[in-house]
Amino acid sequence: MTFPLMRCAPVAAALAALSLVISPPLLANLPGEPVASGKDANGKPLRPPNLEPGEKTPWLYKGSNVPVDKGWTFGELSNGVRYAVRRNGVPPGQVAIRVRIDAGSMMETDPEQGYAHLLEHLTFRGSKYVPDGEAIRIWQRLGASFGSDSNAETTPTHTVYKLDLPAATPAGLDESMKILSGMIREPGLTADAVKAEVPVVMAELRERSGAQVRVGDATRNLFFAGQKLAERSPIGKIETLNAATSEAVRAFHQRWYRPENTVISIAGDVDPATLEQLIKTYYGDWKVAGKQAPYPGFGAPDPKLPIARTIVEPGFPYLISMAILRPWKPVNDTIEYNQQLLIDLVATQLINRRLEGRARGGGSFLQAQVNQEDVSRSVDGTFISVVPIGDDWQAALADVRGVLADALATPPTPEEIAREMAEFDAALAVRVESAATEAGAKQADDIVGAVDIRETIASPQTALDVFRGMKDLYTAERLLESTRRQFTGVTTRAILVSPKPVDNGEALLNAALTRDVSADASARLAAAKVTFDDLPKLGAPGTVAATTDLQLLDIEMIELSNGVKAILYPNDAEVSKIMVKIRFGNGYQAFPADKPSLVWAGQSALVASGIGEIGQEGLDRLTNGRRIGFGFDVENDAFSFSADTRRADLEDQLKLFATKLAAPRWDANPVRRAKAGTELAYRSFSMSPQTVLERDLNYLTRDRDPRWKVPGPEEAAQLTPEAFRATWEPLLQQGPIEVLLFGDFDRAEAIAALEKTFGALPPRQPVPVVAGPSTVRFPAPNSEPVVVRHEGAPDQAAAFIGWPTGGGLEGVQESRQLEILTAIFNSRLFDQLRAQAGASYAPQVVNNWPIAFDQGGYIGVIGQLAPENVAKFFEIANAIAADLAAKPVDADELARATEPLRQLVSRASTGNNFWLNQLQGATRDPRRISALRTILPDYTVTTPEKMQALAAKYLLRDKAWSFVVLPEEAPAPSGR
Known part of the structure; x- marks a missing residue:
């Protein structure tokens, strides 16, 4: 039964590039042993309790007593094809x-x-029904774009x-169902098709290889040693593909x-009977x-196989991954089984919260996490990852x-249990509240996921009912038993990833895993009640x-007596969801373009620094069981706080944001943690062309503007608690405030909440004029590409070529027309560089037009490829640009670019995110x-x-600027 999983959010955003994936992409079942036989006390097969007498049990629910989600229509054809279809109008018209x-x-x-x-x-x-390509x-032509609307995935199991x-x-719809069938x-598995597509898969393999993949492969080989999964990456091997x-x-x-191996799930704005008939028409025979x-x-x-390994990867920080493994067993997806799953989830969440608290408080590790998964029907495992600070x-x-x-030694406290239960209850309740506006694509994916992990699906209301009906089962003793079971297995294995060789590393790792340790109760978070009354008082x-x-x-703009302005759009497009965004100050424009600053540190440490006398742990308690969030971002022309909330929590959500501006706290630990994370993450950015692009693309295409430079060790060394406060304290006080409320709220209630929160702030200071240039610009043309080096595989490279365009609101209509041009360019690039040449797996063309600046925009072409194909990349990109300028495109090609854009805008405009982003x-x-109005x-x-x-106006060869990312020893290209 599919429940929303609650995990501690990764706290070191700088380490996102280093997140270890054992074998991407893996869909995993939830953990646990079977607790029911699939039969009742009389030996009869269990049946969902909400079936009428004589009603047949749907194929997904056989042997289960989980109530059927009757929003779905289930069926099975005589040949074995199974299907599930349902009506869903989110977004309208889509299937x-x-x-x-x-x-x-x-x-x-x-x-x-x-x-x-x-x-x-x-x-x-x-x-059968369409020729190649x-x-x-x-x-x-039907409005679906490749990659986002039409795609596929291969995993170890499906x-x-x-x-x-x-x-x-x-x-x-009929044509699409016919083509899919x-x-x-x-x-069309012809020899020519195989010959043409193998190089594309090879390009994908090459582009996705590198240090992260090597670490993932080594981890998978160790953890699943002796099992098929150890050697079965979906991408395959060079020799077998060739x-x-x-x-x-x-x-x-x-x-x-x-x-009999086929399951079809469809959710869309169509009568389910029509969908059933299409399935029968195209799959019935x-x-x-x-x-x-x-x-x-x-x-x-196999407990007899090696349990420890070390691997050296210079681009990685130290990283320890552990696995406590048990054999995977099929289970009967019953209510009782899911109750145990929820207990197991609460048990791991308790541990994760303690680990996060320890890391926040200045521990020896930057991040640590525990997770339990059934992996690819191969193991039931408990996985632990640790990212140390330093060596x-x-x-x-x-x-x-x-x-x-x-x-493992001591049961959790009642306060800890209550805290996690409140979080789970809130998450499940939100799903119930928003069920009516859940996207059809997600629901179709849910069926696929359930089939893959051999479980049922449950309606959000069923999930909430199950959780609330079992609260007496969350005893300290049962949670302790769950913890002990999850940390017991037939074998425990661990791998150490190190940036440099570790003498006798495997022996040291074995010793570190087996030596006695004292139970550390200091990580338990003491009971402390924090309420919104504890926040600093506003005026x-x-x-x-x-x-x-x-x-x-029904959108309106209001201005409060202190100058704060708000844009309000009350609507029920997304039931029980309110999008809140607070914009203030000048964002990147508040920092100089000619010298380094600490702009990069804000996202890592500003929110975590706390409010008034309340630190991050207190803020977690403050929002426990509430739909209250706190995101922070630096935009081109503003800083922003953002969250999704609901009507009952709106006033407190606004109060949280307002008091952060009025009385920020300046804890030192989040700044030290951000500094450590930045230093560790920077090591990874030379690992491959992809990571170099992540590090340098924004920086180089903005003519090496330091505001967009990913900080390295020198920049990180400048980050101290004192310097952080000196940078960010005045920025929180400056510039006009704009509040955006879009969603399911009552207008009068929202205005009253605004008056009591943002209306109670003192008048804002004006934004001071930044010394030095503050605009942004695209680099001057070059005849030879800028060369940047990576430390990864010698067969990997990347290339970029771009042409300057413009910026600002004055030319926004032209920027939208450029989206059509880049869509045409992108299709041609895909056909010529990938489908025909097999030189790059995912080349792309982008249109970057900064609304907040009057220049600095560009059209850019990006590709990852082998070093020997760099010249071909430039040749193809330049030829496409020249051809687009030389003659008009044909009507069909133009339609294939505009129709997906039409549908994208039409779909997006049914949700609040579209209107908020356009009106901010x-x-x-x-x-x-x-x-x-003209979008x-x-x-x-x-x-x-x-x-x-x-x-002809923009794609001029003598205006282009380019750069390449090459391995250390590869010669630089001559010209572009």
Whole structure:
């Protein structure tokens, strides 16, 4: 039964690039042993309690007493195809289709490694109803963009084909279902197609390889040693892919692409009966000769195999990953089983909160986390990851083991249990409140996920009812038992990743894992009650001084007596959800463009520094069980706080933001932690072309503007608690405040809350003029690309070429027309660089037009590729640019660019995020309101001549600037 999983959020944003994924992408079941046999006390099969007498148990719920989610219509064809369909109008007109085949990389034989994934690629090239390469074009004409609306995934246990069809007309839906059925049943597995697509998969393999993949592979090989998963990455192997033939791939298809292995889930704005009939029409006569192939054994953890390993990766910080492994067993997805899952989740969440508290308080580790998963029907594991601060990984591991030892020795306190239960209750209640506006694509994905992990799905109300009906089961003793069970297994394995060789590393790791540690109860968070009354007091409430109807939907602008302005849009497009955003100050414009600053440190430490006398731990308690958040961002022209909340929490959400501006706290520990995380993360940015792009793209395309430079050790050394406060304290006090409220709220209540919170703030200081230049610019043209080096594999490179455009609101309509031009450019680049040349897996063209600056925009082409293909990249990109400027595009190509944009805007405009993003800043610059009125025609109404004129205006060879990312020893290219 699918429950929302609650995890401690990663606290070191700088380490996002280093997040360890054991075997991406893995879909995993929830943990636990079976607690029911699938039969009742009389030996009869369990049935969902909400079925009527004589009503047949849906295939997904056989052997389960989980109530059926009756929003779905379930069915099974005579040939074995199973399906689930439901009506869903979010967004209006869209239909989300998923076709799951129960075959992934684990079903491959040794010579077939990579075939499941290769077959996924080949199905998009051509099939029974469409010639090679035409499926993508057909869906573009129907408004679906490749990659976001039409895509697929291969994991160790399944392959899933995905189509989100916008504005699904009966004809378009029928055509799409027909094409998908042809792809599944009769893909065009010709020798020419295999020969053309293998280089594309090779490019994907190359682009996704590197230190992170090596660490992931080493971890998977150790953790799952002796099991098939250890050697089965979905991407495959070079030697087996190079040996692929159409006959061999066809044999894999015939063995696994069968009706009984197929599940179709569809959620969309269509009558379910229509969807059922389409499934019957296009899959009902599907027959495959022979019997289902037996599933290969996946194996079980072997306690006799090695348990420790070290790996040296210069770009990585020290990283310890541990796994306590148990054999995976099929379970019956019953209410009782899910109750135990929830207990297990609370038990791990208790530990994670303690580990996070220890890290916040200045511990020896930057981040540590515990997670329990059933991985690819191979192991039931408890996984622990530790990122030490500095080089003393043994001390960090000892500290984490001390926290775990305490959790295994002593039951949690009633206060700890109540705190986690409040969090779970709030999360489940939010799902109930927002169920009516849950996207159809998510619901279709939920069915696929449930089938993959062999469980049922439950409605949000069922999940909440189960949780609230079992609160007496959350005893300290039962949680302690759960913790002990989760940390017991047939073997424990660990891997140490180190930036430099560790003498006798495996022996040291073994010793660190087995030596006695004392239970560390200091990480337990003492009971402390914190309420919103403990926040600093604000001043006297303000009043509304002016109200302006924007003449756009029901959106209005109000001004409070202290000068604070707000844009309000009460609506029920997303039930029980209110988007709140507070914009103030000048963002990047508040910092000079000619010298370093601490702009980068704000996102890491500003929120965590606390409010008044309340630190981050107090803020966590303050918002416990509430839908109250606190995001912070630095934008081009403003700083922003943001959160999603609900009506009952709106006033306190606004109070939290307002008091942060009025009485910020300046804790030193979050700053020290941000500094440590920054120093550790910087090591990773040279690992591959991809990480170099993440580090340098914004910096280089802004002509080395220090505001967008990823901080290195020198910059991190400048970050002290004192310097952080000196930078950010005045910025919180400066500049006009804009409040945006979009969502399900009562207007009068919202205005009253604004008057008591933001209306009670003192008048703001004006933003001082920044010394030195504050604009942004694209680099001057170059004839030879700038060369940046990476420390990764010698067969990896990346290249960028861009042309300057403009910026500012004055030219926003032209910037939208440029989106059409870049969509055309992107399609041609995909066809020529990927589909034909096989040189790059995911090349892309981007249009960057900064609204907040009057210049600095650009059209950029980015590709990751082999060093020997860099010249080809520039040749193709320049040729496309020149051709676009030389002659008009044809009508079909233009339609394939504009229709997906039309549908994108139409879908986005049904949600509040669209309107908020378009109108933010309008209290300062009313031109944003008028610019919004033309947005749909700007993106969709154009001519071939207009596209040619824009290309001729901007895509000028002598205006282009380029850079390449090359391995250390590769020669620099001559020209571009």
